[in-house]
Amino acid sequence: MGVSIQRKNLHLLWRAGFGPSAVDCQLINSETPASYYKKLLALSVKTPAYIDVADSSQRQMVTGMQQNEGLRQQLSAEQKRALRIKSREGLKNLNLAWMGQMINSPQQLREKMSLFWHGHFATRTVNLLYQQKLLDIIRSHALGNFGDLLQEVSKSASMINFLNNNQNRKGHPNENFAREVMELFTLGRGNYTENDVKEGARAFTGWGASFNGEFVFRERQHDDGRKTFLGKTGDFNGDDILKILLQQKQTARFITRKIYRYFVNAEPDPAKIEWLANRFYERQYNIESLMTDIFTSDWFYGEENIGKKIKSPVELIVGIRRILPMQIENEAVLLLLQRLLGQLLFYPPNVAGWPGGKNWIDSSTLMMRLRIPELMYAGDVFSMKPKDDDDQMMGMKDKEERENDSAVSLARPGKKYNTRGRGGQQIMATIDWRNWLELYTPVARQNLLPAIVPVLLQTKTAVGETTLKNYVDAGSRENFIKTATVQLMSTPEYQMC
Amino acid sequence: MQLGSLATASLFLPKFMRAFETPRMVPAGNKILVVLQLSGGNDGLNTVIPVRNDLYYKARPKLGIGKENALLLTDETGLNPALSAFKDLYDDGSLGILNSVGYPNPDRSHFRSMDIWQSASASNEYINNGWLGRYLDAQCSGCGMPVQALEIDDVLSLSLKGEKMNGIAMRDPKRLYSTSHEKYFKDVLAQHQLVPGNETVDYLYKTMADTVSSADYIFEQSKLRPTTAQYPATALGQSFKTVASLVFSDISTRVYYVSLGSFDTHVAQEAQQKRLFTEMNDAVKAFVADLKANNRFQDTLLMTFSEFGRRVTQNASGGTDHGTANNMFFVSGALQQKGVLNPMPGLADLEEGDLKHSVDFRDVYATVLNKWLKADDEQILGKKSAYFDFV
Numbered sequence: 001m002g003v004s005i006q007r008k009n010l011h012l013l014w015r016a017g018f019g020p021s022a023v024d025c026q027l028i029n030s031e032t033p034a035s036y037y038k039k040l041l042a043l044s045v046k047t048p049a050y051i052d053v054a055d056s057s058q059r060q061m062v063t064g065m066q067q068n069e070g071l072r073q074q075l076s077a078e079q080k081r082a083l084r085i086k087s088r089e090g091l092k093n094l095n096l097a098w099m100g101q102m103i104n105s106p107q108q109l110r111e112k113m114s115l116f117w118h119g120h121f122a123t124r125t126v127n128l129l130y131q132q133k134l135l136d137i138i139r140s141h142a143l144g145n146f147g148d149l150l151q152e153v154s155k156s157a158s159m160i161n162f163l164n165n166n167q168n169r170k171g172h173p174n175e176n177f178a179r180e181v182m183e184l185f186t187l188g189r190g191n192y193t194e195n196d197v198k199e200g201a202r203a204f205t206g207w208g209a210s211f212n213g214e215f216v217f218r219e220r221q222h223d224d225g226r227k228t229f230l231g232k233t234g235d236f237n238g239d240d241i242l243k244i245l246l247q248q249k250q251t252a253r254f255i256t257r258k259i260y261r262y263f264v265n266a267e268p269d270p271a272k273i274e275w276l277a278n279r280f281y282e283r284q285y286n287i288e289s290l291m292t293d294i295f296t297s298d299w300f301y302g303e304e305n306i307g308k309k310i311k312s313p314v315e316l317i318v319g320i321r322r323i324l325p326m327q328i329e330n331e332a333v334l335l336l337l338q339r340l341l342g343q344l345l346f347y348p349p350n351v352a353g354w355p356g357g358k359n360w361i362d363s364s365t366l367m368m369r370l371r372i373p374e375l376m377y378a379g380d381v382f383s384m385k386p387k388d389d390d391d392q393m394m395g396m397k398d399k400e401e402r403e404n405d406s407a408v409s410l411a412r413p414g415k416k417y418n419t420r421g422r423g424g425q426q427i428m429a430t431i432d433w434r435n436w437l438e439l440y441t442p443v444a445r446q447n448l449l450p451a452i453v454p455v456l457l458q459t460k461t462a463v464g465e466t467t468l469k470n471y472v473d474a475g476s477r478e479n480f481i482k483t484a485t486v487q488l489m490s491t492p493e494y495q496m497c
Numbered sequence: 498m499q500l501g502s503l504a505t506a507s508l509f510l511p512k513f514m515r516a517f518e519t520p521r522m523v524p525a526g527n528k529i530l531v532v533l534q535l536s537g538g539n540d541g542l543n544t545v546i547p548v549r550n551d552l553y554y555k556a557r558p559k560l561g562i563g564k565e566n567a568l569l570l571t572d573e574t575g576l577n578p579a580l581s582a583f584k585d586l587y588d589d590g591s592l593g594i595l596n597s598v599g600y601p602n603p604d605r606s607h608f609r610s611m612d613i614w615q616s617a618s619a620s621n622e623y624i625n626n627g628w629l630g631r632y633l634d635a636q637c638s639g640c641g642m643p644v645q646a647l648e649i650d651d652v653l654s655l656s657l658k659g660e661k662m663n664g665i666a667m668r669d670p671k672r673l674y675s676t677s678h679e680k681y682f683k684d685v686l687a688q689h690q691l692v693p694g695n696e697t698v699d700y701l702y703k704t705m706a707d708t709v710s711s712a713d714y715i716f717e718q719s720k721l722r723p724t725t726a727q728y729p730a731t732a733l734g735q736s737f738k739t740v741a742s743l744v745f746s747d748i749s750t751r752v753y754y755v756s757l758g759s760f761d762t763h764v765a766q767e768a769q770q771k772r773l774f775t776e777m778n779d780a781v782k783a784f785v786a787d788l789k790a791n792n793r794f795q796d797t798l799l800m801t802f803s804e805f806g807r808r809v810t811q812n813a814s815g816g817t818d819h820g821t822a823n824n825m826f827f828v829s830g831a832l833q834q835k836g837v838l839n840p841m842p843g844l845a846d847l848e849e850g851d852l853k854h855s856v857d858f859r860d861v862y863a864t865v866l867n868k869w870l871k872a873d874d875e876q877i878l879g880k881k882s883a884y885f886d887f888v
Contacts, residue, residue, distance in 0.1 A: 077812075077813055078814075081764075124606070124608065303694070307698075310697060310701075339652075340652060342652075347608075349608070350609055350612055351623070358700060359625055361663075361700070361701060361704055362653045362658060362663040362664075362665075362666070362704070363653070363665050363666070363707065363708035363711070364651060364653050364665075365653075366701060366705060367676055367677060367682075367705075367708060370682060370705075371676075384652075385651050385652075386651070386652055387536075387650070387652050387756075388536060388537070388758050390537045390538070390608075390758070391607045391608050459695065460694060460695045460698070461689065461690065461698060463685050463688065466688075467688045471681050471684075487681065490682075490685075491685055492685075492702050496697060496701075
């Protein structure tokens, strides 16, 4: 039996974006996947607007200090701390602003690609301006040329600071960046020698970032001697090294394999990856072409690839909010959910990014995932504490807890919401059901479930009607759709796409 | 599943008889490991104090703890004044202290260094699972309930994530039980059918089923011989109380994992470390007393660690910044070697102001895995290690 057009389109929308909106669902039966993809791509062409959540005082301070080195030296420890705390608050806003783009932007393909690169070029630094800049580089080049992306990321203050290249000086090399650029960003383990790491590090000496986040080349710190790197010899600098890395077909293979496992199937198919990688390499690392090769192939829409991927926490939350638009009064609760489920944007576990797949799942995260739709719908109080992140807290946990009662206490008394004691949280959401309800207007009552299930679930199994019927509110047609939707989202199947 | 002799025997006891058993009758059983993670980078030098070392007082004119205030263990070593219970344990022969534990090329980021400690990796290696999770893999292959390793928390640490199995995190058995027994989830679970080509979904259902059955089992066990002892009303005190009740039951759990933090004392260290140590001291004191009263202290090993120690020199804010090597405590009624197990850190021989490590933490893990838990440490850690003799 062939795969239906609807199923193919939903597969495309989940993998090339964050799932369908209720409005998208009106089209999923009429368009072919090829024309749907064309549309998605066209919507993602425009260079995205810079996401800027820094306030003017923050920027002025940094500019002021850049112009006057003395000013920075004069800052007391207390002032520096205050700056960092402000930065950390800014990162929360940046997180929510970007998540907002994932939910609402028509540039679904670009944002999805950006989330992939965000995990590929993973950095952790508490500097808001650096992180904003890196995110902009990633979003601007997400579908562009991988070589450009690699180069700009490598020269970003975020990466330079995270991988200690400011400390990489002639005679005193710091090999951190040189190692990771090969191991994680281009070639992958086993495709270079320790000597390549050493020689590469020499070439990157002098690459640094100024306080306000500009790339600087410190010539006096640069080792301009001869280096032998991946079998080539010359007076290489950092740019030369990146060029040599891009000349390696292994780089195309490594990136293609990672993209295949992220967008198509965690189980790699060597023949398909080789075919894609060859074309990626021939077309000078054009990311858009690679993605078009994938999303317009027949095999992408094969049953073996559909519903086989475990949604990441961000994909899960964004996916729910795309199909059910909602106002969340306490948006910061989304950061709590990200932390509880193990994917807080801008805080990857390490430079290798989020491992993904089954790694998302343990008993705590799975049970939490299953509860989220109901928490959004009913606003129940829940009490879950994420682990402390000392890199974020910077020794301020005690103070914060005393001031706030609990750093994650987000529940507030209100008409609709109850708080029960200390430490309870709520998702204060108001769901806009109109489009979702309207979609089913033409469907007869007894056919509602068979119509809703295949739109929400991409898997082979689904919770049976007999089970579901005990938990849906059949009082009205509207309540039936609402409760059935929430219950279907609260199943293991909904974790898949 | 590996069950101790106690567990096996009690399976044949009628339930009403078990109800009449008093806690004092708990016989020797499984060896238990309790890991206490001190999150945030505990300052080891103000934990185990080199009271006769001038370099220490020179580096810490304000923060240094004077000999007169330290709880003296030896001529040259004292404990932080807030650790009176640990001093008692020392006198009792139930405390071992290992100094200068760390790893080569130390990382000073909390997250990364904690990652390294939890996954037992080298500092340039990224491993997506933890040492106790891999213990679980080895111990629990094919077993239905991954309860050999439990974390008292809402979120599971990397330490307890394996390649195949994951440990279970819970605040308390009752809450775990009520969350997993949401009727809808049980019904969803009951109606699931295996169909070919659906392996990942089946994996999610299996995780769900394991959670439900583990929650039942843990909850039942927690009611079997709940401790009646008094514990401090702190979060850590209550965590230890939960652990004690499970240790006294017939549960097959071998490893418990609890955390305390944050020890990230950049500012006003003295008060913060004192507050946390008091919480730790009182909780461990109650726990040990309870274990002794129930005849389980010789079967239990409590081990502390932190992702790094702190710099030798105090900073300008009455605190200390991120450092490297650190000490670990071992508390048990069955220590083979007691007291200060190796030399105090050399303060004259620093690396850019930081302590050098002389003990690799993976050798400590290997010792505990091999000698205490009788597990294959080489398989779990992926390398051959040297063992210590303290257990």
